Amino acid sequence: PIHNPSGDLIGCIHVASDISERVSFEEELSTLVQEVEARNSFVESVISNLQSGLIVVDTDFRIKMVNAHVVQLCKKTKEQFIGSNLADISPELYEDVVTGKTAAELLASFGSLHLIIGYTCVDLKDTFSSIVGYIINFKDLTEIIRIRQELRQKERLSAMGEVVARVAHEMRNPLFGMTAAAQILEMELSLDPKQQELMNSLLKESHRLNNLVEELLHTTRETRINKKRVNLISVIDISLQLVEAMLNEQKISLNKNYYGEVWLFADLEKLEQVLLNLIKNAMEATKAGGFITVAVESDDSYVSVIVTDNGEGILPENIDRIFDVFYTTKKNGTGMGLSICRNIVEAHGGSLNASNNPDGGARFILQLPLGESLT
Numbered sequence: 379p380i381h382n383p384s385g386d387l388i389g390c391i392h393v394a395s396d397i398s399e400r401v402s403f404e405e406e407l408s409t410l411v412q413e414v415e416a417r418n419s420f421v422e423s424v425i426s427n428l429q430s431g432l433i434v435v436d437t438d439f440r441i442k443m444v445n446a447h448v449v450q451l452c453k454k455t456k457e458q459f460i461g462s463n464l465a466d467i468s469p470e471l472y473e474d475v476v477t478g479k480t481a482a483e484l485l486a487s488f489g490s491l492h493l494i495i496g497y498t499c500v501d502l503k504d505t506f507s508s509i510v511g512y513i514i515n516f517k518d519l520t521e522i523i524r525i526r527q528e529l530r531q532k533e534r535l536s537a538m539g540e541v542v543a544r545v546a547h548e549m550r551n552p553l554f555g556m557t558a559a560a561q562i563l564e565m566e567l568s569l570d571p572k573q574q575e576l577m578n579s580l581l582k583e584s585h586r587l588n589n590l591v592e593e594l595l596h597t598t599r600e601t602r603i604n605k606k607r608v609n610l611i612s613v614i615d616i617s618l619q620l621v622e623a624m625l626n627e628q629k630i631s632l633n634k635n636y637y638g639e640v641w642l643f644a645d646l647e648k649l650e651q652v653l654l655n656l657i658k659n660a661m662e663a664t665k666a667g668g669f670i671t672v673a674v675e676s677d678d679s680y681v682s683v684i685v686t687d688n689g690e691g692i693l694p695e696n697i698d699r700i701f702d703v704f705y706t707t708k709k710n711g712t713g714m715g716l717s718i719c720r721n722i723v724e725a726h727g728g729s730l731n732a733s734n735n736p737d738g739g740a741r742f743i744l745q746l747p748l749g750e751s752l753t
Contacts, residue, residue, distance in 0.1 A: 490675035617653040636674035663689030
């Protein structure tokens with residue numbers, strides 16, 4: 379409006395502009411925003427439904443994002459992950475990727491769960507091609523590797539099983555006769571000290587050979603499990619009591635990292651056999667003044683017994699073979715102990731794996747299901 383000095387309206391000025399381009403621009407912008415939102419929603423949906431773990435970290439390995447698979451695996455909320463270090467989720471995965479590896483398979487822990495995973499790690503770059511973080515994608519290979527190992531084991535056993543069984547049976551009867559004859563001679567003859575020493579050696583070696591024959595036969599038989607409800611903690615304590623004197627004699631310290639009760643259905647005697655084998659192996663690998671740790675971790679589905687030592691560890695080329703029948707790195711070993719142990723554990727629906735500790739020494743992880751079933 380235009381007014382004169384007296385304040386009377388004497389006219390008006392109208393200014394008009396063409397806003398059709400602005401309207402068109404706003405419509406295009408709205409369309410672009412909708413497309414971006416749709417793409418983001420699509421990407422989020424894909425990431426959320428991935429059947430593998432996805433972790434995004436910055437260059438200091440602080441977590442910026444995880445997908446639903448990782449949340450479910452670690453039983454935490456997404457908010458609990460953000461800002462924490464990758465080492466807090468999986469120390470083994472962190473130790474591997476921090477060295478610069480871009481892909482590998484390894485035994486990794488996620489809380490109380492221990493898995494064999496295959497992972498890839500790629501650089502995350504900004505618009506200037508500067509590295510601002512890393513994208514880690516991993517998949518649980520535990521079942522695949524278990525099946526692969528089982529097939530390989532069955533192939534080996536089928537190839538040699540029949541021959542081994544026949545040889546063992548053929549050895550059994552004459553061996554029994556030799557041992558019995560030696561025992562009769564020992565009772566009926568008056569042996570001088572030198573002769574008694576030779577007799578003791580004969581009986582000792584015959585017993586050792588008999589044990590070897592029994593182990594040979596054991597590897598060719600199907601593992602039979604007689605399950606009942608047992609307290610795993612009690613089984614561990616009993617196993618440790620059996621080697622307590624040997625630990626003291628060898629000046630090896632024992633660290634127990636477990637408490638309470640953990641009930642499951644298992645074959646008590648066979649479970650004790652496995653635990654004793656793992657503990658004795660750890661003792662053989664540990665020098666005087668060293669230590670062995672037995673720890674127990676569990677969640678709603680599985681319980682893990684972790685036996686570690688601070689010995690020299692396992693050579694990388696041996697890790698994939700130590701559970702094979704007749705493969706041994708020990709001077710007087712038969713190569714059947716760990717193979718039998720794995721067969722027993724797998725007959726329980728569990729797994730038995732080995733790896734090296736980052737700080738040195740070996741680690742064996744026995745994982746068993748906590749299902750309320752006798753089957």
